[in-house]
Amino acid sequence: MSVRTVRYYVFLKDILTLSITAFGGPQAFLAMLLERMVKKRGYIKEEELWELNALCNMLPGPSSTQLVSAIGFRVGGPNLAYLALFVWILPATTLMVSAAFLIDFLQENTPGALNFARFIQPMAIGFIIFAAQKTISKMVKTTEAMILMLISAFVSFFYSSPYVFPIMLILGGLSTSIKYKNQPKAEEEKPLKIKWSNFYLWIGVLIAAALSGAITKYQPVLLFENFYRNGSLIFGGGQVLVPYLYTEFVDFKHFLNSEEFLTGYAISQGIPGPTFSIASYIGALSMREFGMSGFIIGGMIGAAGIFLPGIFLIFFVIRFWDQLKLYRPVRAALEGINAVSCGMLIAAAYLLFEPLEANGLNIFFILGTYALLQFSKISSPIIISGGIVLGILVGHFFG
Structure with a gap:
């Protein structure tokens, strides 16, 4: 060797x-x-x-x-x-597909089985609020960015179509790129030398998936296109993924309900590895009608669709990044893109809370989860585990 x-x-x-x-x-x-x-x-x-x-x-x-x-x-x-990539995503993907199968099995065979998740659903919103606060404090630094964030949140409240999000991201980037002269000058900008193969791979798969889905109407192909498109457009990490997937798979396609979605999101916060693994959970539940093979295939489609575009793009950009980062319009556009992403996070917290009953107990668990994350050193898995245990105990003793 x-x-x-x-x-x-x-x-x-x-x-x-x-x-x-x-x-x-x-x-x-x-x-x-x-x-x-x-x-x-x-x-x-x-x-x-x-x-x-x-x-x-x-x-x-x-x-x-x-x-x-x-x-x-x-x-x-x-x-x-x-x-x-494969080694990194395999454990989390396996856990999330298993969680999808278990939750569906419990719902089918045990009435009230999701009682164990009665508290982790509002707790998931606490996680999103915490992520939004951290992200906003890091990414929103100017008055212009704050205004873009509020506009993005407003639009996301009232027009929660998956097709609105990419348009807002593009417009946000363009609106701040025109201020490129405010960016500090780097060393002399040189002509870019770009190898386009991975870009062609990224855009080729996107077009092929869209065309194949439109022609065949075959659910696995449509699922892959949905996840691949989302994975190609999401800036800001796993927390920004939430409003995209919720809008597409809960509001529009109804492949899973809000209770199942929130339970899966909370579980994804309590396991190691990439938070984008929630796509495997959603993909598995979206294919549940095909039985065990549907869970496995759906989970694999979710993982492939959500992770591959980002990998194609990093392989494309990494080859000429040292040159690209010298261009001031590129750096200036990121301010608008990040601000729009933060607005989507604010909207996500509201959209996910809306289906929950607006009672004091849910509010308590939302605020309590946020407070634990913000003011204590208790880790996410322990917080989630505590919520599950509490739900089981309450369900056992109080029905």
Whole structure:
């Protein structure tokens, strides 16, 4: 076995370790990457890690997954990067597909089975409010960005169509890109040298999926197109994914109800690995009519559709990123894109609360969850586990 093969094996083993221990959100994940990938193994330098993280946060798609794949790309090229992607998403995807099957089985066979989730549904909204607060404080820095965020939230309240979101993102980016002269000048901008293969792959799959779905009307193909389109348009991480998927799969397609969606979202906050794995849960429930094979195929479609576009894009951009980041209009556009994403988060909290009964108990668990996340060091899995246990106990003793 060559030294290179051993190094790649160790790298994938490290990714697997991260995939089953990465609790605590993006900040904890970055700290684990810094400790294991930089300080312990020396796969990349610390400066490279922060730069790659910034790049992934500027692209649509799952930023943590893109970061893992980008490191794999730097270490061993595209083949290792794709293997790293598979190893990283497998545990969370498996858990979320299993959760979808279990929840559907309990609902079919045990009346009131989702009593265990009676508290984690409002708790999920607490998680979203906390994520919105953290994201807004980081991304919204100017008056213009604040106005864009409020406009985005207003539009998302009243026009919750999945086709409105990409239009708002584009308009938000254009509206701030015209202020590029406010951006500090970098070193001299040079003509870009771009290799277009991964971009063609990304757009080719998007067009092929859309055409295939329109022609065949075959549900697995339609599902893949839905997830792939969402994965191609979502800036801001897993929390921004929520309003997209809720609007498309609950409000419009009715593949699952709000109770099932909130339960799945809460579970995704309590497991390690990428939060985009909720797509596997939604895909599995969307194919439940096909039995066990439907759960598995739907989960695989959800994972492939949501993760692949971000990977194609990071492989495309990483090759010329050092040149692209010098262009001031590119940096200026991110202000508007991020502000619009924050507005969608505000709308998501409202849209997810709307189906719940507006009683004091739900309000208490929403605010209590937010307070625990904001003011204590209790981890997300422990908070979610506590909500599940409390739901089981209340259901047992009080029906």
